[in-house]
Amino acid sequence: MNLFEKAKSFSKTFQQESIEAIQNLDLDAIAQIAVTLYEAKENGKNIFFFGNGGSHGIASHLxxxxxxxxxxxxxxxxxxxxxxxxxxxxxLTAQANDGKEPFILGNYPGTYTHGYDGVFxxxxxxxxxxxDIAFGISSSGxxxxxxxxxxxxxxxxAKTIAMVGFDGGQALKIADMALFVPSEKGKYGIVEGVHEVIHHLLYEFAVLLEK
Structure with a gap:
């Protein structure tokens, strides 16, 4: 198999896996979250999007x-x-750089300080x-x-939403609502790609409601 054939074979597999992941999405969960985001807007609530790496990019895009x-x-x-x-x-970097300084306001849940584990x-x-709504994005969860x-x-x-992949991880169990893309562990390309599909679905519906 030459390089072109290898690339085409890989592309076909990636396409099939992406289509399958999209077809398996829980549309009821997506619809409920779409409504929740709209209601938060109408009630003047804040919405916080956050994640790391590619998920950070999706959060900023949202x-x-x-x-x-x-x-x-x-x-x-x-x-x-x-x-x-x-x-x-x-x-974000100042927060991460502070290292082991404790949070001032009390005993928040979680085993973290002002270092990177507390940047959000x-x-x-x-x-x-x-x-308010906290919308966390993590492929692993x-x-x-x-x-x-x-x-x-x-x-x-606040209400919590987790957009996750793989087996959902801890976030799937913690969050009030979830956008879950089940996948083989390590398939970041599939998960992040479908997360962007969900992002645009939620956004396009939000635009529709403002017309």
């Missing part, structure tokens, strides 16, 4: 689309999505209120800083 892309210049009575991507580079908690704690942020959000009376 915040961008919901924050800017849902605005309708024709509507004068429109309420806007109050979104945070938790992606301020200076704040450290940003959320300035803004979070009961009824086991990223410590995502887990801690979900636990922290629950402690503060």
């Amino acid at each position: 915040a961008c689309d919901f924050g800017k892309g849902t605005k309708n210049s024709v509507r004068k009575d429109q309420k806007y999505y109050k979104v945070f991507g938790l992606d301020n580079a200076a704040w 908690v450290g940003q959320m704690e300035n803004f979070i209120n009961p009824g 086991n990223s410590p800083n995502v887990i801690n942020a979900l636990l922290f959000a629950k402690e503060k009376g």
Whole structure:
């Protein structure tokens, strides 16, 4: 098999796995979360998107689309999505660099301090209120800083959503609602690709509701 044939074979397998993953999505769960995000907007609640690596990129993309892309210049009575991507580079790296300094405000759930395991908690704690939404993204569902942020959000009376892959990990068990892409462990390309499909589905529905 030459290089072209190998690339074509790989592409076909990747295509088939992606299609299967999309076909197996829980549409009831997606619909419920779509409604939850809209209701949060209508009630003036904050929505926090967060993740690491590729998931961090998806979180920022979600915040961008919901924050800017849902605005309708024709509507004068429109309420806007109050979104945070938790992606301020200076704040995030300062938080991670603080290492073992404890959180000041008390005994939050989770075994972490002001280091990297608390980078999302450290940003959320300035803004979070009961009824807000914490939307954590992790292919494995086991990223410590995502887990801690979900636990922290629950402690503060916020609703929690986990967008995960593989076997769902801890996040699938912790979150109030989940967007789960079951897959073979390590299939980041499939999981992150389908996560982006879900992202655009949620966003396009949100845009539809603003027309």
